[in-house]
Amino acid sequence: MSKIISFISRKGGTGKTTNAINLATTLTTMGKRVLLVETDENYTLHTLRKMEQFKAKDVTGFEILGSKDHDVADELVKLKENKKIDFIIVDSAGKTTDEGIKKLCLASDAVVVPTSLTQNDLLVTYQTVTDLAPARDLNPKLKIIVLPNRIHSQTNVYTVRESLKNLDAIILPVIVPQKNLFVNFSTLEAEKEYQPIAQAILQYLA
Structure with missing residues (x-):
């Protein structure tokens, strides 16, 4: 059965799509x-994929589907039964409704909340995690994971953890550095430096 990993935040620009x-x-x-x-x-992402496929011609890549806030949770329940898919990644919209967030949490195995260490992003992250927490009562297997994102290369992990320590969530022990290679993404080619981050997320889905 597929594992569903949803990227959620209360605002746009936190790194949901890039991650x-x-x-x-x-x-x-x-x-x-x-x-x-x-x-x-x-x-x-669907538009970017078409552009990349046009240039690459014979490269297909994994499938990208479009959905809507009020439909995606029900669609995920059906997709999850597909034994041919190992992971379903959900890039949720920045203006996801309260009802949409609740349903998405109930359908997901893990919710990843990306955040930088700016005051604004931290406030939004605290609010997002607070809003997500009640979903664990209905979905006890749900993992709420905070992903430190766009972190300056000279900022150590201890500083990151201190900034996020009061969150009722799993704080990943890795960071996504503030590098162009993570922002200028491709839907076809993987960035090798992202592998430790992927491995850190996967350990909570075993």
Whole structure:
């Protein structure tokens, strides 16, 4: 049965899309069968994939599906039964509704909340994790994971953990550095430096 990993945050610009696609491409290179679902109705990843396929011509990559905030949870329940898919990655929209967040949590095995250490992002992350916490009563297997994202290379992990220590969530022991190679992503080619981050997420889905 597929494992569902959903990227959720209360605001846009925290790194949901960049991390969702980097995780999806990395898992694919690790031999996993991946499906990516985006609920932003601009369908940015779907458009990028078409552009990349046009240039590459014979490269297909994993499937990318478009959905909507109020539909995705029900669709995931059906997709999860597909034994041909190992992981379903969900890139949720920045303006996901309260009801959408609740349903997505109930359908997911893990929710990843990316955050930088800026005051604004930290406030949003605390609010997001607080909003997600009640879902664990209905879905006890749900893992709420905070992913330190866009962290300056000179910031050590201890500083990151101190900034996030009051969160009622799993704080990943790795960081996504503030590098262009993670921001300028591809839907077809994996970034090798993302593999430790993917491995850190996977350990909570065993």
